[in-house]
Amino acid sequence: MRRFPAWAGALLLATGLSQAASFTVTSHDVTPGTLNPKQIAYGDGCKGQNLSPDLAWHNPPAGTQGYAIVVWDPDAPGARTWYHWVLFDIRASVSSVAGNTGEYNSKILPAGALQGRNSSGSNSYSGACPPAGDKPHHYHFTVYALKTGKLAAEASDSPDNLADKIKAQALGNAEVVATFGH
Numbered sequence: 001m002r003r004f005p006a007w008a009g010a011l012l013l014a015t016g017l018s019q020a021a022s023f024t025v026t027s028h029d030v031t032p033g034t035l036n037p038k039q040i041a042y043g044d045g046c047k048g049q050n051l052s053p054d055l056a057w058h059n060p061p062a063g064t065q066g067y068a069i070v071v072w073d074p075d076a077p078g079a080r081t082w083y084h085w086v087l088f089d090i091r092a093s094v095s096s097v098a099g100n101t102g103e104y105n106s107k108i109l110p111a112g113a114l115q116g117r118n119s120s121g122s123n124s125y126s127g128a129c130p131p132a133g134d135k136p137h138h139y140h141f142t143v144y145a146l147k148t149g150k151l152a153a154e155a156s157d158s159p160d161n162l163a164d165k166i167k168a169q170a171l172g173n174a175e176v177v178a179t180f181g182h
Contacts, residue, residue, distance in 0.1 A: 023059050023173075028053075040052070054098055055176075067145060069086070071125070072140050074140070075135070086115065086117070092149060103125070128178075139180060153165045
């Protein structure tokens with residue numbers, strides 16, 4: 001498992017979110033700076049398996065009542081954020097998700113958790129696959145510690161709307177940022 005670099009704590013604090021200095025995310029599938037394209041990348045053009053990564057989080061901020069996971073790419077064409085996965089209403093007692101949790105109609109979602117729509121329009125994980133010839137994109141695998149256990153949101157909400165609602169309830173966040181290009 002890889003730990004989020006120590007310097008990133010200062011960067012996360014700059015986002016304006018109050019958080020425990022030790023809130024971290026680890027993964028066997030995501031390595032800061034790179035990712036395992038065979039597993040986590042989108043299938044077709046990027047020749048991946050389109051499987052969401054395993055993620056585990058540690059030392060959340062005090063008062064955490066629930067979690068949300070947002071996987072996003074700020075380098076998408078058109079200067080807009082591309083959301084690859086939104087998972088919310090994760091209970092405070094949960095501290096990890098297994099690999100491939102993001103499959104459509106997943107049977108291994110944490111109890112009560114909902115998958116929101118991604119930018120492709122499906123309620124599932126959509127793997128990394130920037131346009132051929134683009135510079136490598138940055139993929140943020142972000143876990144938000146929330147001050148609520150149940151987000152006032154629907155799985156059918158737009159990914160932008162879900163991300164805004166998640167950020168509004170966030171006590172803090174931790175992430176692993178990977179890059180990928182082809």
